[in-house]
Amino acid sequence: MHLALITAGGAGMFCGSCMHDNTLARALRAQGHQVTLIPLYTPIRVDEIDVSEHRVFLGGINVYLAGRWPWWNRLPHWVRGWLDSPAVLRFVSRFAVSSDARELGDLTVALLKGDHGPHREAIAELVAWVATELRPDCVVLSNALLGGVVPLLRQTYRGPVWSLLQGDDIFLNDLVEPYRSQAFAQMRDLMPQFTGFLTHSDYYRQEMSRQLAFPVGQARVVPLGIDFTGHDGQPRRGAQEPFTIGYFARICPEKGLHNLVEAFRRLHARHPHTRLRAAGFLGARDQAWFDQLQRDAADLGPAFEYCGSPPDHAGKVAFLKSLDLFSVPTSYREPKGLSILEAQANGVPVVQPRHGAFPELLEATGGGLLVEPGSAEALAEGLERLLLDNSLRTGLAATGWQRVRESFSMERMARETAAVLQATG
Structure with missing residues (x-):
């Protein structure tokens, strides 16, 4: 053809x-x-x-x-x-x-x-x-x-x-x-x-x-x-120190980084050994919005870090491998969900809103939790549940890692x- x-x-x-x-x-x-x-x-x-x-x-x-x-x-x-x-x-x-x-x-x-x-x-x-x-x-x-x-x-x-x-x-x-x-x-x-x-x-x-x-x-x-070449991250048996939550997507309101920051603020107040790392393309349109988000998050200090946009595939994988949990809590109803597949392909479980394509994807992969959309507290609780339950977190990571490879190859x-x-x- x-x-x-x-x-x-x-x-x-x-x-x-x-x-x-x-x-x-x-x-x-x-x-x-x-x-x-x-x-x-x-x-x-x-x-x-x-x-x-x-x-x-x-x-x-x-x-x-x-x-x-x-x-x-x-x-x-x-x-x-x-x-x-x-x-x-x-x-x-x-x-x-x-x-x-x-x-x-x-x-x-x-x-x-x-x-x-x-x-x-x-x-x-x-x-x-x-x-x-x-x-x-x-x-x-x-x-x-x-x-x-x-x-x-x-x-x-x-x-x-x-x-x-x-x-x-x-x-x-x-x-x-x-x-x-x-x-x-x-x-x-x-x-x-x-x-x-x-x-x-x-x-x-x-x-x-x-x-x-x-x-x-x-x-x-x-x-x-997805192409699994280079996605060599493995599910971990234990958490890192500090416990790291990550976001990898375009830096913009619709992708929901502000929702994750608010959820992380609540989580961090209860668990100070946590940090949030965000990466992704930041365009001129969203610069002012992100500047305001950073000012609003100033109280988090070094616990919240924007890592820029990885220049290549190796940089993206290295970022994903540095994480314990992953979330892109979109405000809109996501039609695909490529980034959550890539996170799971590197052994990182995800916490996502229960809307759009996310329920179908996580039913297929078994690599994460679904939470109430639009609720910072629900997202914080989902993240906290996996932070505290090492057995659940590692089980989701292993299941997602395997099923993504079985069902979501290019x-x-x-x-x-x-x-x-x-x-x-």
Whole structure:
């Protein structure tokens, strides 16, 4: 099978969807499939071998300028083309390219208009390359927000067109009005254009069927998978000193670091030998929020530490291996939960809110506890329970470590994804 996987760059940050798509492409290739991973907007950034195409379609700078100035697309291609260079896009992503939904409402709506919007020329360039040069057996979009390309693609491409669903609603619900309502309406209109959808949890399959108004039977659940290379952490028999709780995710309100800090404050008051370490990408949008969080947590002193964003895979694993417990208590309902799989793959049990995909994941792995969402006290009690009960903590760690390897490998993800796609080929 030749698969064209169209992904969206993360504007210079480590992006969970980009990492997922890159891992899926690598695993499918290892199983004998031909996969072309096509980045849109900006190059992807991952902490493993990047297998994406060098060429970036719908370059973020040109897309932004065309949306602001209608005459921009009338300029000669040689004037605009150099702005799609991966090197230029990487450089500018450090300063100016945003992935914040609150700033991208008009651009989102314009892109969903597809060939009826201001980006017809750029979309036509992508479609021509995929349909007439690449000619894959199947096309998969990383998320349905990219669906504006599908109507034009359908005019020249006769194969199946699928979309992963990896948090589309989170982005949509963060848009300001009137763009939120417009974007939802446009996406619902696009749903019949797709052959089907892939999710990594039954929760998200049901939820997106409801929000985007497509038949639930049109979506298939395939397991999330990670590459275990380098994930060499082992379950510990005893706790470290100091007892360390960790957070690894983007530093932003929606990921819930402030919820964990508040829970940790309560835990630390009862158990002063504990500490909280946080790591992950911190963007300009969230800098002021995080600065305030650090001021609010000043009373914790060195017990709360932000370790920055690990530069590579080895740094991420080293951080995870330094932990006794792990939690990313998201405010939103998580569709995937990649980070909690990575924690368990290194022998670290997790404590997560009982919502989104977390109940399904922890039922499958047995590597952690679920607590009442939105309650700092419930989260503190869950953490405290595992701090005090060494037998329970080590048992969860060992079970999670084993079951993640049995059920959430990138090989299984690729195998089951390919089976779904080939059944419609």
